[in-house]
Amino acid sequence: MHPRDRHLTVRFFTSASLLTALLLGTTPSAHAVGNTFFDGLDSFDTSRWQKADGWTNGGAFNCGWRADHISFWGGFMTLKLDNSTCPGGCSGKPYASGEYRTLDVYGYGKFETRMKAAAGSGIVSSFFIYNGSPWHEIDIEILGKNPRQMQTNYFTNGVGGHESLINLGFDASAGYHNYAIVWGSGSIQWYVDNVLVHTETGSRGPLPSVPGKIMANLWPGIGVDGWLGPFSYSGPLQASYDWIQYFKQ
Numbered sequence: 001m002h003p004r005d006r007h008l009t010v011r012f013f014t015s016a017s018l019l020t021a022l023l024l025g026t027t028p029s030a031h032a033v034g035n036t037f038f039d040g041l042d043s044f045d046t047s048r049w050q051k052a053d054g055w056t057n058g059g060a061f062n063c064g065w066r067a068d069h070i071s072f073w074g075g076f077m078t079l080k081l082d083n084s085t086c087p088g089g090c091s092g093k094p095y096a097s098g099e100y101r102t103l104d105v106y107g108y109g110k111f112e113t114r115m116k117a118a119a120g121s122g123i124v125s126s127f128f129i130y131n132g133s134p135w136h137e138i139d140i141e142i143l144g145k146n147p148r149q150m151q152t153n154y155f156t157n158g159v160g161g162h163e164s165l166i167n168l169g170f171d172a173s174a175g176y177h178n179y180a181i182v183w184g185s186g187s188i189q190w191y192v193d194n195v196l197v198h199t200e201t202g203s204r205g206p207l208p209s210v211p212g213k214i215m216a217n218l219w220p221g222i223g224v225d226g227w228l229g230p231f232s233y234s235g236p237l238q239a240s241y242d243w244i245q246y247f248k249q
Helices: 018-024
Strands: 037-039 049-051 070-073 076-081 099-102 109-116 123-132 135-143 149-155 164-167 177-183 188-192 195-200 213-220 237-248
Touching: 076 099, 076 213, 109 123, 109 213, 123 177, 123 237, 135 177, 149 188, 149 195, 164 195, 213 237
Parallel strands: none
Antiparallel strands: 037 237, 049 099, 070 076, 076 237, 099 213, 109 177, 109 237, 123 135, 123 213, 135 149, 149 164, 177 188, 188 195
């Protein structure tokens, strides 16, 4: 099973809108269920997004989240990974990086971004849907050790182990491409540049059913060399996002 220790840390995803909870038969969430949107990521929209700041997930995540490691310039959002002011300014970790996430949670629909991943052994550039209470998650991850592949995965009530590696046919760190998750009650589909590349129907385990936050992050691993490869810092790294959109089903 893919070691996602971030979920051992409190992520402020405690309780659900009661109505949504009753309809889905899940634990309530404190955040509203969001509607369709498009964000060109020209600037930080505080009405929709939050920058993670001042904590670390621990476990396999060898960085502290810092708001100043998320920047907007020229129509793009950039997440930066470096060792500036670490470990003192990095929640005790040797590296700092950025994580961007919505304030609201989002249910069945299409989740899409146009992004350029970071390259390098030991790192992950991501776009995913996450709720920690209960833990439901759907992932797009570019492992920097081989940015010509995308890893998909999902978790339902904390149970993962549904990883698949998709050959992209291009280097995801060399340019921007569209990555999408289409999530419904009976399937999850992953698209790359509008082409369906992978489908899960629940045959390997129940699919997620709880609305989650839309998230993007860049992070270096520790203790997971078999998965990510060893990380050796040689200078700042970055993942960039052109836009993020969601179409409600």
